[in-house]
Amino acid sequence: MLLVIDGLGDIRTETQPATALESAALPTLDGLARRSALGRLVPVAPGVTPGSGPGHLALFGHDPTSPEADIGRGVLEALGEGVPVAPGDVAARGNFATADAAGNLTDRRAGRIPTEECRRLCAAINAALAAAPPPGAEVTVEPGEGHRFVLLLRGQGLSPELEDTDPQRLGVPPLPIRARGPQGEKTAAAARHAMAVIERVLAAEPRANRALLRGFSQLPHLPSMRDLYHLDCGAFAGYPLYRGVAAACGMEVVPCGKSAGEIFAAVRGHWDRFDFFFVHVKQADQAGEDGDLAAKVRVLEEVDGALTGLLALRPAVFAVTGDHSTPAPLKAHSWHPVPLLLHSDSCSRDGSTELSERAAARGELGTIPSYQLFGLLLANAGRLAKYGA
């Protein structure tokens, strides 16, 4: 079982002399630390701040810098909004935007229109696309938050090799849809057709009169966890992005609530169904992004309080870590190594007495790349054969 507390790691500064883990009262985690080995994970490389996609793919055993683990912006946005992306689909991240009478962009986010307005626009666009379907592909848009949407193309022989139309600056018109090579022409034709429909729908809008697309991408060709590790894997996460990344790795996504208590209850309810449990708690990252140390401490204490229910299941191997650090003083993801706790009968207890950045830095697991964690989990589960005779 891998418990990912999103954004777990934190830092010490002049104004924040102790991290969230060091400030929180965590009797269950500290007790577990006494029977565990600690260490730290480096998600990508020293100094490299990961997004949630690479952060999680690394925890699932993929070198996040390898081409196979490259999750494009469009697919990640779709996964994050819970839009079902199938192999072969092409997804792009969309922004509603504002252009002046000359067609030059004046606001790349259309004044951050409310989500409700985004939903209304997307519904109108989908109706227009259904009435005038593009050639060779089924195209839909799915509303996100505020000005964000996802453009999804589905059909045979589609390619993600399309240039962004977002010029990333104001005073110029959106870029035309252009294929990066012959293999992208069919997809470009469908996307051009769709964009013409979209612009007709948006023509009379006061704010959202343009749409910008970037990050055309397909699901990465990741081998499934079953093929890689011979494990039936269940994903227990309250937010769509993490469910999506888990699904892209071949895990079965189990519906559950958003709080640690609800998520852990779902795990207990499905304890007999899987060999591996990916359990994801989001709120620590949100508190870090808000720069709210007290809120991050509360999340950790809530996790700690609910943890006895998970540990009662007696997982043979239990690891707690994060996909990256989200230090409250930085209000953002960061590159700092993430604390790791690993418990099993064969972990070698290393004398730690708490789960904290300080204890983790001294832990006997050492500081290793995140993508090497999964091998360690498998080894502790007795599921790896000896290398060589």
Added chain:
Amino acid sequence: MLLVIDGLGDIRTETQPATALESAALPTLDGLARRSALGRLVPVAPGVTPGSGPGHLALFGHDPTSPEADIGRGVLEALGEGVPVAPGDVAARGNFATADAAGNLTDRRAGRIPTEECRRLCAAINAALAAAPPPGAEVTVEPGEGHRFVLLLRGQGLSPELEDTDPQRLGVPPLPIRARGPQGEKTAAAARHAMAVIERVLAAEPRANRALLRGFSQLPHLPSMRDLYHLDCGAFAGYPLYRGVAAACGMEVVPCGKSAGEIFAAVRGHWDRFDFFFVHVKQADQAGEDGDLAAKVRVLEEVDGALTGLLALRPAVFAVTGDHSTPAPLKAHSWHPVPLLLHSDSCSRDGSTELSERAAARGELGTIPSYQLFGLLLANAGRLAKYGA
């Protein structure tokens, strides 16, 4: 000088709160630690448990995951039994086995026949092979322990590209000898002929009436230690496998006994002959495999007691480590990092006061891949030039 205490590393568990190194009284090693730098070696990668072959090749400076360091099962078995394998020879690991009247396997180890019976069978087979030699290759079998033997093919243009004949399950007959491609056909023909001879000899046996082969392999094409490091290297090991791996790396194998005292005495007797000494003590691994912490402690204390005789030689660089960990609670090789002690005038004393897993995890050499140790030894010996101007 590199002293390899086989299976040195250990772990702490609920029932074994201290490792062998932490439990043993090691006045000489602890005194040496005060004048040394400590660290840890990762033989292959986090979570990966190495066999003895990869574990030692890494200590001799080879990345054990590189193709050049791939020692096949057959060659390793031959080396382990002291069968001289020359470049170009093909060796396979053999099992005597039992099949029923229909030819289906009922026991893949022939009831674990005694070694004496194995010797008798091999002698009869070799006589029959001499009387009816296979085409294109000289074929012999060499007895191992119990049901084990080695099939050795010697001749021009042989290839290890043959499939195993051991089906790894019961109720089916042995698999036929099959080449993996045209380059293996000549070898397959010789092996098929040999197998027909072997089966004629075994036909009347009550238990060992079949032979299974796996891991057809040749000596890896390893550059010699002399070519790599400009060192004359002597190997002092009491057991055949380690002598064999050392010989495959171009070391001169010096005959010696099996105990630490006998091995160290042999080193003293050859002190003027070599630039580098590989000194191997096996028994700590055996104690670990037996799950016998007390025995492992005794081995370490025996090594410590004999060590003054080695240190009196004043090796310019002296390192103590293992090829892997063999924790007593696991009764097997494991993936856990291996403690390392490095002593030289330029090692930088790091304040350690004992050789233990705990001290090693905090040591200033850090935790590095095993295959990087040899460079460190050479540097401490003043034998590496500056990289770049």
